[in-house]
Amino acid sequence: MKDTKLCKHCKTEIPKRAKVCPNCRKKQSGFMKWILVVLLALIVISALSGSGENEEKEQPISTEVSDGKKENEKKEDNVPSEYKSALKKAENYSDTMHMSKAGIYNQLTSEYGEKFAAEAAQYAMDNLEVDWKENALKSAESYSDTMNMSKRGIYDQLISEQGEKFTEEEAQYAIDNLKADYNKNALKKAESYQEMNMSPSAIYDQLISEYGEKFTKEEAQYAVDNLK
Numbered sequence: 001m002k003d004t005k006l007c008k009h010c011k012t013e014i015p016k017r018a019k020v021c022p023n024c025r026k027k028q029s030g031f032m033k034w035i036l037v038v039l040l041a042l043i044v045i046s047a048l049s050g051s052g053e054n055e056e057k058e059q060p061i062s063t064e065v066s067d068g069k070k071e072n073e074k075k076e077d078n079v080p081s082e083y084k085s086a087l088k089k090a091e092n093y094s095d096t097m098h099m100s101k102a103g104i105y106n107q108l109t110s111e112y113g114e115k116f117a118a119e120a121a122q123y124a125m126d127n128l129e130v131d132w133k134e135n136a137l138k139s140a141e142s143y144s145d146t147m148n149m150s151k152r153g154i155y156d157q158l159i160s161e162q163g164e165k166f167t168e169e170e171a172q173y174a175i176d177n178l179k180a181d182y183n184k185n186a187l188k189k190a191e192s193y194q195e196m197n198m199s200p201s202a203i204y205d206q207l208i209s210e211y212g213e214k215f216t217k218e219e220a221q222y223a224v225d226n227l228k
Contacts, residue, residue, distance in 0.1 A: 079123075086116045086124040094130045098138035100158075101125060102165040136166045136174035144180040148188035151175060152214035183222045186215045190223035200224045 004013045086108055093099045093107060107113040108121035116124075136158055143149045143157060157163040158171035166174070186207055193203045206212045207220035215223070 080120070082116065082120045083123040086114070086120040087127055089114055089116075090121075090124040090128050094128065094135060098135040098142070100135065100139075100164050100166040100170070101128075101130075101132055104128075106165070132166065133170050133173040136164070136170040137177050139164055139166070140171075140174035140178045141180075144178060144185060148185040150185060150213050150215040150219065151178075151180070151182055154178070156214070182215065182219050186213070186219040186223035187226050189213055189215070190220075190227055194227055200227065203227075 006013060089108060090104050093104045099107070105121050105125050108116045108124060109118055139158060140154050143154045149157070155171050155175050158166045158174060159168055189207060190203050193206055198206070204220050204224050207215045207223060208217055
């Protein structure tokens with residue numbers, strides 16, 4: 001087997017394993033450079049091709065999302081203006097007055113309230129996103145802070161048909177999570193009765209009465225004992 005080769009540049013015979021020609025001093029590895037260039041070119045073309053395929057696959061998804069938005073917009077356009085107004089009113093009653101579901105519906109349809117049609121009011125209730133338990137808690141806090149009511153008094157007011165119309169479950173949640181000092185509330189009530197020139201005994205009876213304030217005997221006694 002021949003142990004020599006021709007130089008790629010000066011064509012003189014040189015050792016087969018020589019990387020540099022002893023005669024012209026030029027490297028013999030030019031061919032490998034071309035191989036590397038071709039390989040790099042193929043890698044770039046493959047990457048670009050894959051990117052294009054991904055874009056084509058993703059395109060239908062964005063189109064579906066766009067179509068979904070258009071469908072929702074069309075649905076909203078088909079909703080009567082009265083229905084939209086009823087929903088806005090319902091949101092306002094919930095956000096500012098923390099009313100119950102039944103309370104809001106009755107207010108929307110009442111002849112002495114908003115006078116919406118039953119269908120419009122029902123649309124509002126079906127599309128109103130509210131945590132009714134939290135509304136019940138907010139109402140309970142208001143009764144405790146502004147009217148100094150007892151635990152029983154607040155609960156009964158929350159579920160009353162003449163009151164807030166919350167469900168028993170919603171009202172119980174409110175009572176369980178209400179941070180109130182009922183001794184202090186009883187004392188505040190006692191002081192208001194004292195200003196009406198009622199006797200301590202009469203005040204005590206009014207505080208514990210089922211037709212009055214509905215405080216416990218302990219709370220009522222605390223109130224009477226701390227009157228000035």
